Amino acid sequence: MRKTDARKLSRDAQEALRQRVILAIVEEGIKQKDAVKIFKVSQPAISKWMRVYKKFGLKGLNKKQQGRPKKSGKLKGWQSSYVVRTITDKCPDQLKLPWGLWTRECVKELIKWKFDITLSTSSVSRLLNKWGFTPQKPIRRAYERNPKAISKWMTDTYPKIHAQSKKERASIHWGDEMGIKNTDQVGRSFGRKGQTPIVANTTKRFRCNMISTVTNSGHSRFMIFEDSFTSDVFLSFLRKLTYKQDQKKFLILDNHRVHHAKKVKKWLEKYPDRITLFFLPPYAPELNPDELLNQTVKRKIKHRPISRNQKQFKQAISSCVKSLQKSSHTIKNFFSKDEVIKAVRNQIKIGAKVIKIMATGGMFTPTSNPRLTQYSIEILKSVVNEAKRFDIPVAAHTLSSEGIEYCVKAKVDHLIHGLPRSIKSKKDILLEMIPYVVKESNSGEKIHLISKHFMGLAKGAKFSKTIRSRLANLNSFNKPEEVLNQIANQLT
Numbered sequence: 001m002r003k004t005d006a007r008k009l010s011r012d013a014q015e016a017l018r019q020r021v022i023l024a025i026v027e028e029g030i031k032q033k034d035a036v037k038i039f040k041v042s043q044p045a046i047s048k049w050m051r052v053y054k055k056f057g058l059k060g061l062n063k064k065q066q067g068r069p070k071k072s073g074k075l076k077g078w079q080s081s082y083v084v085r086t087i088t089d090k091c092p093d094q095l096k097l098p099w100g101l102w103t104r105e106c107v108k109e110l111i112k113w114k115f116d117i118t119l120s121t122s123s124v125s126r127l128l129n130k131w132g133f134t135p136q137k138p139i140r141r142a143y144e145r146n147p148k149a150i151s152k153w154m155t156d157t158y159p160k161i162h163a164q165s166k167k168e169r170a171s172i173h174w175g176d177e178m179g180i181k182n183t184d185q186v187g188r189s190f191g192r193k194g195q196t197p198i199v200a201n202t203t204k205r206f207r208c209n210m211i212s213t214v215t216n217s218g219h220s221r222f223m224i225f226e227d228s229f230t231s232d233v234f235l236s237f238l239r240k241l242t243y244k245q246d247q248k249k250f251l252i253l254d255n256h257r258v259h260h261a262k263k264v265k266k267w268l269e270k271y272p273d274r275i276t277l278f279f280l281p282p283y284a285p286e287l288n289p290d291e292l293l294n295q296t297v298k299r300k301i302k303h304r305p306i307s308r309n310q311k312q313f314k315q316a317i318s319s320c321v322k323s324l325q326k327s328s329h330t331i332k333n334f335f336s337k338d339e340v341i342k343a344v345r346n347q348i349k350i351g352a353k354v355i356k357i358m359a360t361g362g363m364f365t366p367t368s369n370p371r372l373t374q375y376s377i378e379i380l381k382s383v384v385n386e387a388k389r390f391d392i393p394v395a396a397h398t399l400s401s402e403g404i405e406y407c408v409k410a411k412v413d414h415l416i417h418g419l420p421r422s423i424k425s426k427k428d429i430l431l432e433m434i435p436y437v438v439k440e441s442n443s444g445e446k447i448h449l450i451s452k453h454f455m456g457l458a459k460g461a462k463f464s465k466t467i468r469s470r471l472a473n474l475n476s477f478n479k480p481e482e483v484l485n486q487i488a489n490q491l492t
Helices: 011-026 032-039 043-056 078-087 106-115 121-130 148-167 232-239 264-270 288-302 309-327 328-351 377-389 401-409 427-443 448-455 464-472 480-490
Strands: 173-181 205-212 220-224 251-253 277-280 355-358 392-399 414-417
Touching: 011 032, 011 043, 032 043, 043 078, 078 106, 106 121, 106 251, 148 173, 148 251, 173 277, 173 288, 173 414, 205 232, 205 288, 205 427, 220 232, 220 309, 232 251, 232 264, 288 309, 288 328, 288 480, 328 355, 328 377, 355 377, 377 392, 377 401
Parallel strands: 173 251, 251 277, 355 392, 392 414
Antiparallel strands: 173 205, 205 220
8 A cells, every 4th residue: 555645745735634534533433553554654654643633733733934933034134243242241041041151051041032043053053153252161250240340450450560670670579379179189190990099198188378479480488378468478478479589569458457557657657668569350350360370270280199298288388389489480470371362363463364373482582492392282272263263274383292282182273393313502592682682782782681692501600690690790891792702711
């Protein structure tokens, strides 16, 4: 028996066939197996129609609309711009949507609510990918944030602080406080499949607090304390920070009430030549690079052995911070991301067709090691992502295997140089710099801005103090090039 292909029938004919079959079964008492022979339709189809009939009646047997719904379709350009702007600037609950995060279902509901356009989840996923959105772990920010105040601080307030620091020859420090609990020492450990590893722990709970500062030159200062953060604790840290200082300090902090205490203000009025405090806009922790130091310390603490008492815990925190103090390039990277992105935008603004970044040190760059990386993978990724927004490729200068690895993970478009066969010596580098140094010195340029590169290459040498003395008095020599040649010949 050849069965009827209902798909080839018109919409009205399909509806009529369903109703005839169901009425024959319900009203005339025909069995379903007999209806199969009479109407030449399949048994599963009749069973499905019966279920629909029992639930919705004859109206449920009407043919559903095929293809896209009437209100579906493509988004126009201005509609896409609105969705992108909304996802970027707002949270779903601000629009009274029943979601806390921007998911595909949430974006789908936004489009339907705003434009009365129904899209499938897969279509929304393709649009999000086209617009450059990826699923990411969100950063929690307070509703009380004032974007205008933050923008003003970045474009007006901080440039003034930076200019004032140069005028007063002050160093800029970024400070913050944090608390760490011993229960934060968690993580993962390898174990055999099906056998959960066991780690010795303590039932005692205790915490330590820390106040610290970082500078863009890679320096850090810190103080660990056990009691609550009070004005006395803060003043103790300020005294240590300014003890035997060689220059004035500008300290940028958040708006913790202790920072504005009367006792603190009186002390600052007493020593205006030592330190000046500046304050970030409220609810803007992402502006403070010292937050990254805190995160790094907490991350390092997680993988340390469990502290049995507060003394051990305090020592563990101190050890983590001291290791960071020895790694100045890590602290410098806390400041690099925003600055690098800003540099990329400036280059694109003036017409750059390709972005080049020094992933490792250069052979002709004083104080830099050609085999050491200069940026983390995260910073390199941010450069690549920013350049891709403008369809501009990124080329990376790299002279080490680690640098190549970082560039590959960051998806850099082009690698330049690769691995060199040989690296120039410090002596050769300094000899090549001498003509430039003499020229700048004769033109009246401050020699300390140049000679610091010499000191960087001579760091660790036994005669470094002698070099420092000669460089300090370089302008007093009739032939400074002879002095520089003598210094260069002392290096290997």
